[in-house]
Amino acid sequence: MARSVLQRSRKSEFWRERLSEELSELLLTRPIDIVDAMEINDGGTTYVHLQDAKGKDLLVCVSDSLDSTIPSGTVFLGGRYPTDAAARLPRSQPEARAAVATLEAAIRDTFPSELKEKLKQPEASFAQVYLDAYSLNHSNPESKEDWWRVFAFQAWLLVSEQSKFDIYNPEKSLEPDWYADFEQQREEHLERIQRQRAADERFAACYPEEARPLLTIESGESDFDQHGRRLAAAVGDPVRLAEISSRAFGTLQNSWSYVTARDRIAIQAARRVSAEEFIEALHQLQDDDTALLGAARMFYDLHYWQALSREEWEQWAPPITEALMQHGDSDNIRVAVRMLGRTEFAGATLLLRRIARGEFGDEEEVRREWDDEPGINEAAYLALATKGDQGVRAEIEAALSKATVKQNVDALQEALDLLGDTN
8 A cells, every 4th residue: 555655656746846836826825734634424535724824724625435426536625525615626737736736735844854854855755754754544643733634645645646637617618527417416415504504593593692602512512401401591481481492493394303412402491391381381372383383392202291281281282283293294293193192181082083084184105115104194093093992993994905005004904903803
């Protein structure tokens, strides 16, 4: 491996000759610092953040993904990853060569004085000097700066032997064959980011402005309970907190099982609300389907249903469940069905019957191969059978005669087995 690197290095020694010339094209001034670098977990794409003596920044990203549209060794400038909005291909071959020369110069500038002296020798090879000092992977970096140099050298290796780079310059009709497909993928990626950013803003907007910074947590921290306490204290009134939490949770479209750090903090804050305070907040939310959808998370996922009296449950379970059925994620609806199956109140049986009969809307007969869960209607029939509801036996038999999806057939057959033989 080291020999291969040295062979490549000898082919690329022309960078040293062109170093001053090409650096001037990017207007960078030495010494050049490596201020960040990382290998992305997609097969090896590496970015390096460089900063020159005047504070000018340059981000160099070298693609090495094995399952990407982008060829290995493609250089991007201005972004940490090819799909970043600011990332671009070099506009010319000289600019690409300048980026590689700048990368090498930055690595050279990390060398101690004795290594810099070695580089002055006529036969000195940059790669040889690096490998003699650090080895290929620098197996035991002692600092973040050491790691940055390792990643920078990995990026340099990917491009050091190239004499021609992929260029994008529409004014000169320069565009790689793969670029159109990549650009479409990038646009779709950026649209997803924009949608997520808008969703995050909607979530945060439910909280008082002074409380919004408490929805974030530093990387590496894990005391979500403490952060939740601080958020609850910032909101103050627990009834208002219940209302805010419901409205915020209602903006989310994903499964309750998927939680971000922000969600964990909001959940821990919501747990500070008592059942009585939750009920009081529901009176303020009863005409808002989005807020009731969020209340469904508190009701079912945070188990407030267990803390309510029969009268409170019978009053609020139907509108909350209807909002969930009409607007909620199917995984969350299945959670509600399971909770209803464990509820002894008569209203739970009535709700399950309505769900099983499709009174909230029929579920599409679409199943992913890896999804072994039955449909929502079938899950509701199974929950009713678990409760011993003989009144739906005929409906289950009729549904079973029409079922074609294996998960549904299995669930309906299990429901009949639970109800037993009445003959």
